[in-house]
Amino acid sequence: MNFIPVNVPLLEGNELKYVTECITTGWISSEGPFITKFENKFSEYIGQNHGIAVSNGSAALDIAIKALNIGKGDEVIMPSFTIISPAQSVVTAGAIPVLVDSDPVTWNMDVSEIESKITNKTKAILIVHIYGLPVDLNPIIDLAKKYNLKIIEDAAEMHGQTYHGKMCGSFGDISIFSFYPNKHITTGEGGMILTNDDGLAKRCKKLRNLCFEPDGPRFIHHEIGWNYRMTNLQAALGLAQLEQIDSFLVKKRRIGHIYNEKLQFLKIKGFLLPEISTSYAHNIYWVFGLVAPTEEEKNRIVNVLSENKIATRPFFWCMHEQPVFKEMGLFAEDKYINAEKMARNGFYLPSGLGITEEELLRVVDVIEHAY
Structure with a gap:
């Protein structure tokens, strides 16, 4: 009797071909053509203008929070029922997670509780789509407009899911995805930030790369960022997965x-x-x-x-x-x-x-x- 694991990824497309190309050309680090190809193809698939590939979904959340200038004393409304990553990113930024309960049918955050949790310190609503069905987004979009709040859309588990026919991951001011091996698309480890905002995209790219100044002298830094880069090998794997x-x-x-x-x-x-x-x-x-x-x-x-x-x-x-x-x-x-x-x-x-x-x-x- 064979053991049945919780998850086995499917790697039957161009994964080997693309990864082999990385190795034969020597482009195995965070520089290389597959990164841009994957960013462009994935952002196009979801329907956002910019894709910023990063090392994992948690890294994407760290960058999203900081790119929106959420920090000490700010409040972010989010579900209590989720993986720790969203709350961890909020807390490590110095902000305060404000929690809501779950809907017992969809298992997502109960959107009817959100408005009562909004204060003058609230800066964002962090949506986390859970397990297979998306959060009911329209009421949240209305609240964000009413109270001038940002939406951070954690679509880590929602590759290819839609809400009223529109791709999940296309609703946030900033949206994030994970490419962990149990996701529909995997790069082993890896993540992606998506946004339509040119300024936010530029800032996210800077934050993932130790805040090197794109036009300044190298190794002179004016801000703290992270080394949250994706490798060309991972992006090659992701591109092959996206094709399927x-x-x-x-x-x-x-x-x-x-x-x-x-x-x-x-x-x-x-x-x-x-x-x-x-x-x-x-x-x-x-x-x-x-x-x-x-x-x-x-x-x-x-x-x-x-x-x-x-x-x-x-x-x-x-x-x-x-x-x-x-x-x-x-x-x-x-x-x-x-x-x-x-x-x-x-x-x-x-x-x-x-x-x-x-x-x-x-x-x-x-x-x-x-x-």
């Missing part, structure tokens, strides 16, 4: 539909399955998640799967319950019931692009036998 995005989306949706069809019986047991669609989007199933009725039941089924050599991953842990933030004195009185339930009871099944239908059906079979 349409087929990747078809496969991801097929994985999700098989699980959804075969696991409907879990609803009777009190489980929540991913919503197939909303009025504004069809799920792209970045991962296929389940929310068990209790933490004990989650642990039981996860253990059964593990005993059968099937890997799972827990859901994100809430920001207001992160020990590191508690030690900083943040979120002392915060409580978000929906986010807490998802964090405690949620997990996801193997659903990477490299999974076979035979493996999918084995996962289903083990879960069926568990009940």
Whole structure:
């Protein structure tokens, strides 16, 4: 019986050809033609004027926050239920994350809570699209206009997803993507910043490159930045992956539909399955998640799967319950019931692009036998 990992990437296009070209030409560092090609092709695909390739999605968030001049004492509204990266970028900039709960159906931030959290210190709303369905964006866009706020769109998990037919990642004043191996498009590690603003794009490029002055003498710096550059090797991989995005989306949706069809019986047991669609989007199933009725039941089924050599991953842990933030004195009185339930009871099944239908059906079979 073979082990089924949570994710296996699919590398069956021009990946080897393009990476080999990098090696044979010697362009393996953060200089090289594939970087510009990938930036241009990806920004064109999403529908933004500028793409700035960086070392990872967290780096993209650091740069986005600083490029918008968000700093000490500023407030940024964001979901409690997310990976730590967005909150970490806000906190390390000296700003304050202001959290909202999750929608129990889409698992995204509850947009109805946002307006009540806006103060005269609020500078931005940081959207994080979660797991396969996008945040309901139109109400947030209206609030941003009403209160003169910036939108930072974390579309790390949304490669190819749309909101009312328009690409996710095209709505933010600054948007970011991740190309970690479990994403629809991977560069191993890597990320991208997208914006339509010429000035922001120029600043982001400077911040990713140690704030070298583009027109000044080299090694003279007037501002602190980061070495957050992507390599030509990574960009070559990303370009080859981008060429296959349409087929990747078809496969991801097929994985999700098989699980959804075969696991409907879990609803009777009190489980929540991913919503197939909303009025504004069809799920792209970045991962296929389940929310068990209790933490004990989650642990039981996860253990059964593990005993059968099937890997799972827990859901994100809430920001207001992160020990590191508690030690900083943040979120002392915060409580978000929906986010807490998802964090405690949620997990996801193997659903990477490299999974076979035979493996999918084995996962289903083990879960069926568990009940």
